[in-house]
Amino acid sequence: MIKITEKNSIKNGQSKQFEINKKKIVIFNINETYYALDSLCVHQDRSLVHGKVTNNIIECPSHSWHYDIKTGKLLDYLKDIKLSTYDVKNTKNGIYIDV
Numbered sequence: 001m002i003k004i005t006e007k008n009s010i011k012n013g014q015s016k017q018f019e020i021n022k023k024k025i026v027i028f029n030i031n032e033t034y035y036a037l038d039s040l041c042v043h044q045d046r047s048l049v050h051g052k053v054t055n056n057i058i059e060c061p062s063h064s065w066h067y068d069i070k071t072g073k074l075l076d077y078l079k080d081i082k083l084s085t086y087d088v089k090n091t092k093n094g095i096y097i098d099v
């Protein structure tokens, strides 16, 4: 796992995008559970960082395609499309991601 930011630097309800190994990855803090997945929507490569999350579903802010925040699975239009997801840990030393 690699450290990507300081502990508590992503507040509850917030999200942040990072570039790790040339990949854009977004981390969401939903009620102190952290989720990380590829940040670029498969529709037109826009970032999901400002996507609204409701019941563990992210809505792309550009044209409202939806993804399961836990699995990265696209929920509309195309079958068997999935963004990569990554394990995240918030420790006393910082937030770590398994990439």
Ligand code: FES
Binding pocket: 041, 042, 043, 044, 045, 046, 060, 061, 062, 063, 064, 065
């Ligand atoms: S870029 Fe995400 S829905 Fe169009």
